[in-house]
Amino acid sequence: MSNKIADNMNDRLTKRMSRNIYIGGTMFSILLLVGLTLDTVRQTPKRENRADLTHEVAKGKQVWEKNNCVGCHTILGEGAYYAPELGNVFIRRGNSDKEAFKSYFAGWMAAQPLNEAGRRKMPQFNLNEDEINNLAEFLIWTSKIDTNNWPPNVEG
Numbered sequence: 001m002s003n004k005i006a007d008n009m010n011d012r013l014t015k016r017m018s019r020n021i022y023i024g025g026t027m028f029s030i031l032l033l034v035g036l037t038l039d040t041v042r043q044t045p046k047r048e049n050r051a052d053l054t055h056e057v058a059k060g061k062q063v064w065e066k067n068n069c070v071g072c073h074t075i076l077g078e079g080a081y082y083a084p085e086l087g088n089v090f091i092r093r094g095n096s097d098k099e100a101f102k103s104y105f106a107g108w109m110a111a112q113p114l115n116e117a118g119r120r121k122m123p124q125f126n127l128n129e130d131e132i133n134n135l136a137e138f139l140i141w142t143s144k145i146d147t148n149n150w151p152p153n154v155e156g
């Protein structure tokens, strides 16, 4: 009985049909890929907060890289899971207020390491005023990237 079903299926799927499925499927996948790629390229400029991409933000990114903040932190989900996500730290600790965030951030950087028992430690980086300010600008800019409200939790 089951052999008979298999035979019937072989009869029905002709060489021509399988070739059409192969070509049709390939064409469909290629068109889908091209369509989604064009959509991404079209959407990105609207979401990346380009207007606020100042010289200070770019310099802040360099300080971020040079000091390997991402070796402990994540930023928009990328990086290490030792320390808190910083893509939304402007909203979390600065309440989306630029001056409030900058003074919080300068204070935080100056206070490290906290040396509190049971708390993970962040090193002291001894950054100067400009570097701290540029880092803050970088974190403010990052928090304004349209990520579809990710992360969903302001604490993470």
Ligand code: HEC
Pocket (backbone or CB within 6 Å): 063, 064, 067, 068, 069, 070, 071, 072, 073, 082, 083, 084, 086, 089, 092, 093, 105, 108, 114, 119, 120, 121, 122, 123, 125, 135
């Ligand atoms: C060796 C690991 C490590 C590195 C490298 C590191 N951090 Fe941290 N960071 C931590 C830890 C751990 C905490 C949480 C500490 C706590 O809550 O007491 C933290 C917390 C923070 C916070 C506060 C986050 C919040 O939600 O309150 C900020 C801001 C911050 N780090 C910025 C930076 C910046 C900027 C750099 C790079 C210059 C950096 N960190 C590099 C370990 C690190």
